Amino acid sequence: MSELQQSDLVGSEQLDAEPSPSEQSSEHVSGRTSAWSALWDAFARGVRDNMLGEIGVQGVRIGGLIYLARALQPQDFGLLKVLTVVSMFGILLVEAGIPEALIQRDDLRREHEITAWWSTVAISLSLMVGLYFGAPWLANAMGMKRLVFGARLLCVPILLQGLAVCARARLQRELRFGAVALANVGAEVAFLVIAVVLLFEGLPQWSLPAALGARLGVHALITLGADARLPLGFPRLRAAQDLLGFAGTVLAGGLITTGSGNVDYLLVGRLLGSAALGYYSIAWDLFRFFPSLLHRIAGIVAFPAFCRLQDNDRELALAYRNFVNYIGRVVLPVLGCIAIAAPELLASIYGSKWLPAATPMRLLVFGLALIGLCSAIGPLYYSKGYPSFDIYLNGTHLLLIVAAVGLTAPMGLWAVCAAVSLVEATISIFGQHFVSLLLGMRLRELATALNSAFRITVACIMATLVGKLAGTALNVRAPIILLFVVAPPAVVFCWLEADEVLGMVRRAFKSRWSGVMDVAET
Numbered sequence: 001m002s003e004l005q006q007s008d009l010v011g012s013e014q015l016d017a018e019p020s021p022s023e024q025s026s027e028h029v030s031g032r033t034s035a036w037s038a039l040w041d042a043f044a045r046g047v048r049d050n051m052l053g054e055i056g057v058q059g060v061r062i063g064g065l066i067y068l069a070r071a072l073q074p075q076d077f078g079l080l081k082v083l084t085v086v087s088m089f090g091i092l093l094v095e096a097g098i099p100e101a102l103i104q105r106d107d108l109r110r111e112h113e114i115t116a117w118w119s120t121v122a123i124s125l126s127l128m129v130g131l132y133f134g135a136p137w138l139a140n141a142m143g144m145k146r147l148v149f150g151a152r153l154l155c156v157p158i159l160l161q162g163l164a165v166c167a168r169a170r171l172q173r174e175l176r177f178g179a180v181a182l183a184n185v186g187a188e189v190a191f192l193v194i195a196v197v198l199l200f201e202g203l204p205q206w207s208l209p210a211a212l213g214a215r216l217g218v219h220a221l222i223t224l225g226a227d228a229r230l231p232l233g234f235p236r237l238r239a240a241q242d243l244l245g246f247a248g249t250v251l252a253g254g255l256i257t258t259g260s261g262n263v264d265y266l267l268v269g270r271l272l273g274s275a276a277l278g279y280y281s282i283a284w285d286l287f288r289f290f291p292s293l294l295h296r297i298a299g300i301v302a303f304p305a306f307c308r309l310q311d312n313d314r315e316l317a318l319a320y321r322n323f324v325n326y327i328g329r330v331v332l333p334v335l336g337c338i339a340i341a342a343p344e345l346l347a348s349i350y351g352s353k354w355l356p357a358a359t360p361m362r363l364l365v366f367g368l369a370l371i372g373l374c375s376a377i378g379p380l381y382y383s384k385g386y387p388s389f390d391i392y393l394n395g396t397h398l399l400l401i402v403a404a405v406g407l408t409a410p411m412g413l414w415a416v417c418a419a420v421s422l423v424e425a426t427i428s429i430f431g432q433h434f435v436s437l438l439l440g441m442r443l444r445e446l447a448t449a450l451n452s453a454f455r456i457t458v459a460c461i462m463a464t465l466v467g468k469l470a471g472t473a474l475n476v477r478a479p480i481i482l483l484f485v486v487a488p489p490a491v492v493f494c495w496l497e498a499d500e501v502l503g504m505v506r507r508a509f510k511s512r513w514s515g516v517m518d519v520a521e522t
Contacts, residue, residue: 068195069350072204074278080208081281082142082269083150085262087216090131090154092258094124094162097250099169100303100382114231117166124162128155142270150209157216164220167227179226187219250382253390257378260398264405264420271409272416280413282350283360284368306376306383316380317439321449323376328453331372333460333493339365340464341485344471348479363417367424373450377431380438389434397427456496463488 069077098116132155139147171179195211198204269277309316338345342358381389404419436443464485471484 068199068208069282069354071199072208073275074282074354075274076205076208076278077281078269078274078277079144079146079150080212081265081277082144082147083154083209083212085265086131086138086151087154087158087212088258088262089255090127090158091161091216092251092254093127094120094158095165095251095254096120096123097247097252097254098165100250101247102166102169110231113166113170114234116169117231118234120162120165124159127162128159131155131158142266144269144274146205146209149206153209153213154216157213157220160217160220160224164223166231167229168223170227170229171223179223183219183222183226186222187215190218191215246385249388249391253388253394256391256398257394260394260401263398264401264416267402267405267409268413268416271405272413276413279354279357280360280417282346282354283357283364283417303379303382306379310383310385313439316383317441320376320380320435320439321441321446324373324446325449325453327375328373328450329456329497332369332450332453332457333489335365335369335372336457336461337464337485337489340461341468344468344478344481344485348482352478359414360417363414364421364424367421367428370425370428374428374431377435380435384438386438389438393427393431393434396430397423400427456493459492459496460489463492 096119098120102113102116132152135148135151138151139145168180191211191214194214195207198207198210265277265281268280272280306316306319309319339362342361343355346354346358346361378390400423401420404423405416408415408419432446433443436446467484467486467488468481471481476484
């Protein structure tokens with residue numbers, strides 16, 4: 001065989017071995033589709049695990065809250081809200097932005113985990129000592145003497161939360177949300193058990209503070225049990241420097257975010273008293289139930305999922321719009337119906353002594369509806385490496401909330417609620433605008449994604465009004481009236497959304513569906 005023939009033969013073999021441009025394109029699309037499918041399968045399973053956990057958590061929480069709200073006074077819930085805010089700041093300082101930094105890193109090494117663990121241990125011990133000795137000052141600042149003992153009850157649980165920081169980050173990074181859900185359920189069971197036991201023991205004033213401590217402690221212990229890998233070794237300065245920039249920004253943003261989201265509680269408690277704070281917190285908590293539930297089910301899973309798309313703005317924007325679409329189709333109808341049936345819900349669930357919270361609920365609905373649509377704003381900022389956006393947005397929110405509550409508190413709780421609702425709505429719109437700029441899309445594209453949510457909301461509100469009018473005409477009282485205001489919108493919602501709900505269930509349990517994330521594969 002001549003050299004020319006050999007050359008021709010080699011060339012033909014190379015042509016046979018190399019795929020054509022169309023085949024390469026097909027393989028690329030197939031690989032991309034496969035990657036999308038694997039990612040959103042993991043996302044759906046994470047949502048599934050969180051959803052199952054939240055069913056258990058909310059079943060315990062709702063049942064316990066109904067019982068405790070009937071047995072205790074608004075002042076007791078006002079104290080609980082202040083202690084909850086204290087615990088939130090404590091956990092935030094203990095975490096110091098480290099979980100987000102560990103989840104966000106592409107090249108996470110063992111030295112990062114070791115350094116992060118020792119950092120949280122040192123911070124936790126320092127904070128425990130500071131909280132114990134600073135409790136009297138806190139009580140004086142809020143004008144609540146019972147805060148001294150209540151704050152000191154949180155010292156050990158916050159230390160345990162610090163020890164579990166790295167374990168919780170690993171669970172979320174690996175999308176092991178079944179263990180996360182188990183910790184949440186166990187924590188709520190502990191809260192209810194301790195609260196009821198102390199109530200029966202004749203210590204109602206301490207039942208809620210002790211229950212809060214039990215919730216935090218049990219949550220940390222279950223998390224540590226689910227991921228018992230102890231990072232053995234010595235911390236490294238280089239690893240700390242790798243984590244510090246991102247973690248520090250997250251911590252700063254978290255402090256401002258937590259402050260802006262809770263400063264109104266502290267101001268209402270300080271300026272209007274613990275009873276007014278009890279009504280205010282119940283109004284917020286009942287409204288926040290479904291947005292917070294959706295955030296814990298899907299918003300937490302969104303962060304690691306968005307991190308995997310952080311370099312592709314087009315696909316990340318598409319995923320975000322679809323996420324907002326699905327959140328809106330739940331949040332907006334539910335909040336609209338709650339606003340219509342606020343008195344009936346309060347009287348049926350908590351008892352007639354909580355009826356003063358009905359008007360505050362209705363005044364807060366507009367702002368809270370827009371907040372509910374922002375569940376994935378934070379995860380998106382972090383996934384793109386811009387946690388500083390939270391600092392700017394929530395810093396503005398903090399200043400506006402302080403001004404709104406401070407100026408309207410002399411006019412009473414209703415004025416405070418109206419002002420807070422306006423601030424929440426304004427900040428939510430600006431937050432979505434920043435997302436649009438970051439992803440290179442228009443704000444009206446997000447509004448268009450909510451068209452179906454608006455149609456469902458109108459239908460559910462009309463059903464609620466019909467049910468409420470029917471109950472009033474028949475002179476039905478609480479708690480039976482609850483069936484009249486809940487059943488009609490629930491039937492309408494299930495009828496309109498049956499296909500999507502079934503599709504999400506099939507996806508979560510590994511069957512193919514035509515839902516939110518499959519759109520991103522096209």
